[in-house]
Amino acid sequence: MMVRIGLGACLLLLVASAPLAKAPLDGAEAFTRHDFGAVNFRALDTVAVPWKLVAAALVLDDPHRGDVSQAHLKARLQTFGFLWPERIEGAGVPITPSRDHPLGISVGSVTPGLPPVKVTVANLGCASCHAGPAYAADGAPRPTTAWLGSPNTSLDLEAYTRAVTQALKRQSHDKPRLLAAVRTLFPETDRWEMASLRWAVIPLAQRRLSQVPDGGSPLKFSNGSPGLTNGIAALKLQGHTLSSAEEAGFTSIPDLADRSFRSTLLYDGAYAPQGQPRWRSIRREDLTPEHRDRLAAITSFFTVPSMGQSPRGAHRQIPAAERAFAWLETRRPQAFPGPVDRATAARGALVYARACSSCHGIYTGPVDRPRLERFSNWHGRVGSDPARAAAFNNDLTRYAANGGYDKILDARPTGEYAATLLSGLWATAPYMHNGSVPTLAQFLLLEPRSERFLVGGHRLDFAAVGIAGQDQGGVRVYPPGYTPWSQTAVFDTRMPGRSNRGHEAEVEGLTVAERWDLIEYLKGL
Structure with missing residues (x-):
């Protein structure tokens, strides 16, 4: 259903996932913020992404803007329909949106065992699909205000998947420039994670992405178009029963x-x-x-x-x-x-x-x-x-x-x-x-x-x-x-x-x- 840009089974054989420990959340907050265990290292081989690398690559790969900034990242992700709201309504309780990433994106740092890799992982949560924009009295959407539980009928997972794939394919060939963009966007990144990105994550991503044709997708099926998902094809992929790239159960x-x-x-x-x-x-x-x-x-x-x-x-x-x-x-x-x-x-x-x-x-x-x-x-x-x-x-x-x-x-x-x-x-x-x-x-x-x-x-x-x-x-x-x-x-x-x-x-x-x-x-x- 989402993005597949895994880092390769060779590394996964050497590590054990270390999910983040999180305090329990109630009701609307659980729906909005909880990662449901999906922020883990193994998920990188299926639907999760190395967040800081992806963010940097998307910004560098944007032909319409040349700046490397959080404002540029926000604008880039909004083109795929992700909401980065100033307000969240419909929850029944006050929920403050994140300033660091879009609504419905779960982000956290994981540190598997051997080799000692540290990477910030991002995965999609409930609110990515199930929080839509509020609408004004003239029918215009107000994406600065999200309504929890409404559908995000503009979220284009297929376009996002392809853009992430191609941006990483192109930008990972200039490793110093890509890592410099990571530093600019995320100045809090420590030496351990920078070294992990340089020596482990980027090389393995390059190896995997080299198998994807230019303009193509790493998925064996299409996610559809804005507002669509292909959950049964994604389930078949996880269960190793997907037999056709033409699976069209949108x-x-x-x-x-x-x-x-x-x-x-x-x-x-x-x-x-x-x-x-x-x-x-x-x-x-x-x-x-x-x-x-x-x-x-x-x-x-x-x-x-x-x-x-x-x-x-x-x-x-x-x-x-x-x-x-x-x-x-x-x-x-x-x-x-x-x-x-x-x-x-x-x-x-x-x-x-x-x-x-x-x-x-x-x-x-x-x-x-x-x-x-x-x-x-x-x-x-x-x-x-x-x-x-x-x-x-x-x-x-x-x-x-x-x-x-x-x-x-x-x-x-x-x-x-x-x-x-x-x-x-x-x-x-x-x-x-x-x-x-x-x-x-x-x-x-x-x-x-x-x-x-x-x-x-x-x-x-x-x-x-x-x-x-x-x-x-x-x-x-x-x-x-x-x-x-x-x-x-x-x-x-x-x-x-x-x-x-x-x-x-x-x-x-x-x-x-x-x-x-x-x-x-x-x-x-």
């Missing part, structure tokens, strides 16, 4: 509100608590601590593909996952920042109750801010792209039983999709499980679905609800005068795993007026 990043209403996890419902019915309706009164902790134990396994953990190492993070999940159960999504017509939304609530609630849940309360009360956990097929549902296989069932998870996690292929939770829906554009439809208006067939559109750093259209812009030459472009806050990419629905088909039959029975009424109601979820 999924979009959801809002995390109301996750406790799920009886299974993942888009295909492949993960269920051991010993529990896989598909069952859940009411608010069913949200017991026991149910919540069962789901939390499963989420600890997510650190295997996303952070390069071993199943056994991930199993040790269950207490931290329980704390984070306990906070998530109390979390509300961002309120829709634009206007909501209550009369129209009230009509939309009736449409939703009749046409949508049996699959997507029963909401009660004010029409501009209802709350989920019951979720059926429907599953099946609605004609959407089958690649992700087909990607989970029996090899992963066996792999997920490792490290103690056989007593916790019932993992199996379903070949279907689980109905999506709609809480916080407005902030999750583009839509569908693979992010293939830019607006709710297109999803509800009020407009033709775009074959190609831009995503990343986008402004939101509060009428159509989704990515603002207009179609020109088959590519959805941004409004005149709007400058995206991160780089953009073209989402092409003709590519494997990215079809925008699906859910048509469920929509076609609604009138045009009913669909617009429904959109107005969905704004408040």
Whole structure:
């Protein structure tokens, strides 16, 4: 799912990982700051990176600026959609953002045994994907303010992976210049770490990266485009079962509100608590601590593909996952920042109750801010792209039983999709499980679905609800005068795993007026 630029198995045979000792964090802080054991030396061979070298190489490799500074590093990482906010909201408690690295990047120094190497390791944490920008009343994103638990639909892990790889390939050939940039960016770096970078880390990185073609990626699969991940391919990579570079089980990043209403996890419902019915309706009164902790134990396994953990190492993070999940159960999504017509939304609530609630849940309360009360956990097929549902296989069932998870996690292929939770829906554009439809208006067939559109750093259209812009030459472009806050990419629905088909039959029975009424109601979820 993330970046693979390992330092080579030859060194890993000589060392033992020495994870950082950290005080327990509670709830939102655990979600924001805890590294879930992923800041360790072994992770460098899969998804982690040598932070100071990567930072220096990215700055030196930027053709648009020549300065070596923290401001330049911040600007460079923001181009990939990483948030470096001044404020964090949505946590329910005050959380001060780091001044030293982006939100969701866990950074720490590790010192394995022999040889005596010291290196600062960075790995991705929960908030890298699951903290999105707040939005202004005109639909413009405010990346200086992060909303915890919202999706970062502009985070482009594929572009970041390729940029890191190519920057290190080019800049490591001038070792003195690269190390001088490390000194400038991180003046606190001691002699031990500088020597480790010079004599161990850079040579081993060069050896590994020499096998990557220019412009290529060290991964055997694509992460997709902004707002997408390829977690099943990443899990297969960790479990040594990845057989095809064309693995295209892309999924979009959801809002995390109301996750406790799920009886299974993942888009295909492949993960269920051991010993529990896989598909069952859940009411608010069913949200017991026991149910919540069962789901939390499963989420600890997510650190295997996303952070390069071993199943056994991930199993040790269950207490931290329980704390984070306990906070998530109390979390509300961002309120829709634009206007909501209550009369129209009230009509939309009736449409939703009749046409949508049996699959997507029963909401009660004010029409501009209802709350989920019951979720059926429907599953099946609605004609959407089958690649992700087909990607989970029996090899992963066996792999997920490792490290103690056989007593916790019932993992199996379903070949279907689980109905999506709609809480916080407005902030999750583009839509569908693979992010293939830019607006709710297109999803509800009020407009033709775009074959190609831009995503990343986008402004939101509060009428159509989704990515603002207009179609020109088959590519959805941004409004005149709007400058995206991160780089953009073209989402092409003709590519494997990215079809925008699906859910048509469920929509076609609604009138045009009913669909617009429904959109107005969905704004408040």
